[in-house]
Amino acid sequence: MVQKPTLAAVTHQPLARWIAYLNAVITFKTPQGMRLTNQDLTHQGHTVRATICHVGPEPADGTMLYLHGGAFMIGDLRMYRHLVARLGQAARQRAYFLHYDRAPEYPFPAALDQATTAYLALCTDPAAGPISLVGDSAGGNLVFALLHRICTRDLPRPAAVAAMSPVVDLRMRAKSLTTNRRTDHLVPTSWARRGCTAYMGSADPMNPEVSPVLGQFDGAPPCLIQADETEMLADDSRAMAAALQAQGVQVDLQMSKGLIHVWHLNVGRSPEADASVAEIGRFLRGVTSRETV
Template structure:
């Protein structure tokens, strides 16, 4: 039977369908879309009480990336969470994600860091992945960082999984755990749910998704595992949690990625919803479904810290 959604989640589903999905479909200039994302975050997202933001740059060798630590208290932390945001590789900012990052850090007991990676079309592949790798290397070199975990949603989910492949290729120590919310993992865009769930997905118009993929690839082959992690070798990867909704266009990406990891011998946990928006976790503090999913993700991270 279909899941019974809370009144709050039904409201945010309607908000996404009437406001956000048309905006993504029809507002084409990024100079307008990007500030509209900020305005939307001000309206839709609840700022946690006691939120503290600390800007810093993570630097390794001659490369650096801007980041922001998002905290809800001065409580002592154990380990560092690096968060890579979604937005079809083209939009997304701290104002949109600070509440989610802070909640994840607070509930998992980690120092939570938002990574402000470069975006397409100005900086296509491999810029975002390079920035993510720089942030990981810098955190790994910091003796105060403790064990590292990676979290990302949508395009950021792609990046955290590609980052695991990059870490493996470089022979570096793996993160303690990885969480991906509704990740896009196959940039060939051939999975059936991309069309089968086009109408049931409350948030994502496929015209927007295709536009982001084309901008990010910029002519690069989608068969490369570093852009399509579904094609990568994850033998030896750390435990992974994937949360996705069965009615979203990226349903098959989440489902197939979990099976691909399982086939590689990875410890995989799948958690699904039915009828929620793409990356419903952004509604943490606004809907029971989002709050419970974020709580479960944080518990997963905490359970896998050494």
């Protein structure tokens, strides 16, 4: 009743980001004992900002790089710190939130380049252990675009990938964008299209680094995708899973029914979010534990 009309109506980016920050303060539950540690990640002279979000026992099973959503235009640490900390706890991994530059001020490939820098910096850290790539919505796009870049440039492979309601086809052709327009209780069509347009800038939506559903994933690690049948991006998740499977990648597509876009943000407040975050943690632990044997 409030968030969907607000996303559709507010086009002024500073105001949209302030509203998103205020919504996070009001809505999302901060885990007791959460600790935040800022850390720069540097590779070949390029430095990006990140924050380790930690709660619970010390991590033992590797490192997570989290790429946040927000239609490429909003989203910040205050909105995601609780989810990143809980995912790290569930996976027993050190969880990094990346402060990437957002559109429209910084269109493609700024965020992807920064994600690449962060990932390669972690790859050179001997204490990192197995690395997982995790992201939601627009961050899911960046996760799979980064995975395509890793596979096509023969960079070190991550141990696992998990995505929540990813947007992976910026050609915006998916049927669910229309058929689920009313059943999606969070994302308005205008907001989704505005964000994708702002991020692409002058880039070609056929570029697999823009629309990773068109990417190449030879040698990619196991992937988990969670989405809901009623959200507008449902078909993006189905198409991404099909593209990965067609290239021989092990992928688990988990579709719920009747939940909002990236319901995981309600972790600590809803049993559905708690269960899905726990499932992601089990998946990541199962893969990374094999990497350390």
